[in-house]
Amino acid sequence: MWRSLASNMLTVLVVLLFLLGGVILWGKSQYTAQGPLETAICLQVRPGSNMTRVSAELEQQGAVSSGVLFRVSAKYTEKSNQLKAGSFLVRPGTSMERILDQITIGGASTCGTEVVYRVGVTRLRAEVRELDPVSGKFVERADFELGADDVPAIFTELKSATDTRFRVALAEGVTSWQVVNALQNIDILSGDPGERPAEGMLAPDSYEIVKGQSRDEILAQMQDRQELLIAAAWENRSEDAAVETPEEMLILASIIEKETGIAEERGQVASVFTNRLNRGMRLQTDPTVIYGVTKGEGVLGRGLRQSELRKVTPWNTYVIEGLPPTPIANPGRASLLAAVNPTETDFLFFVADGSGGHAFAETLQQHNRNVVKWREIEAQRNNN
Helix, strand or coil, X not given: CHHHHHHHHHHHHHHHHHHHXXXXXXXXXXXXXXXXCCCCEEEEECCCCCHHHHHHHHHHCCCXXXXXXXXXXXXXXXXXXXXXXXXXXXXCCCCHHHHHHHHHHCXXXXXXXXXXXXXXXXXXXXXXXXXXXXXXXXXXXXXXXXXXXXXXXXXXXXXXXXXCXXXXXXCCCCCXXXXXXXXXXXXXXXXXXXXXXXXXXXCCCEEEECCCCEHHHHHHHHHHHHHHHHHHHHHCCCCCCCCCCHHXXXXXXXXXXXXXXXXXXXXXXXXXXXXXXXXXXXXXXXXXXXXXXXXXXXXXXCCCCHHXXXXXXXXXXXXXXXXXXXXXXXXXXXXXXXXXXXXXXXXXXXXXXXXXXXXXXCCHHHHHHHHHHHHHHHHHHHHC
16 A cells, blocks of 8 residues: 555656646746737836836736746846846837846836937037837927026926936037036036046047936046047048048048038048148138137137138138148047048039038139129028
8 A cells, every 4th residue: 555655646746746847848938938018118117116016017018928927037047136227118029038137137228218418519408308119219308408597397307306317419510618518517417527628539429327427437438439439430541531640630520520510521521621631722611710719618609700710820721731730629430431531522612502511613713603602692591
């Protein structure tokens, strides 16, 4: 009898082990398989939350088939205590394994509401926007000039929220003074920015920032990124480049940046300055004169005077030979590449064409005709 009982118990144990193995294999397949979510969601994990609450939220929104299995998997993989606060974009079909990685590895939030401080050539503004997880596009909720008296209530509300993301975006062509001044006006940052970075050495780009981050740390990131861009552009220079050093490339790129905001024109503008440098002609470009007046500290806000065009400054390319001694703004990657890879043309002149772009010319006679057309357009605009 005892032998029979032992045999039966052994059989039961084998069956139980077999079933347990099957459950484990099933659970593992569920953990790594494509999830049931059909429409993207933005999962908010608030500070102080726990895996039980998060798993319930995921199950309620249809992102996981079983909240219990999700919690068990988190415990089995020793990630239960690694939950990170933030807003995470969960795409359709995302597996439990991937979701668990998203909410425990951490890093920048991938959805939710963010405040973007936009440092432009003429103004500093703040934009409040929210990512629509379904369309994958940002929806603007507020946009205003920073420092204005009338600040949207949503900006004040979200600035103090724990799950709001922040970033600062530099437009191409801003000066180093404008960037430092902007950072000083962003009150979620801390510390003194220190010595103003050299002109041209801040990369126009978008940078994620966090509350309390030091201003000098952000400036260091911008400089590091620009150094990489400069090195890459110089490495890919063509034999037709008129500049002889990375420093000269940076100066020429800054002039190109200030002369045109149209991507398709950068190569042509670069060709004009390259042809002039190769022929020993003065560059005669207004943005350099303006920099000699403002030193990059703010916007001139008016047209240049004849006295300013004639005044000798290190940056007045109407009176000096060659390039000015420093950049006149912070150029982006496209202008850096254009400076050392100009389009092959015989252009020596260009002037506004009335459409936002420029009319290019090979001879002074052609250029003068283009200038007459531009003046007629200006006169018509002033009369309207």
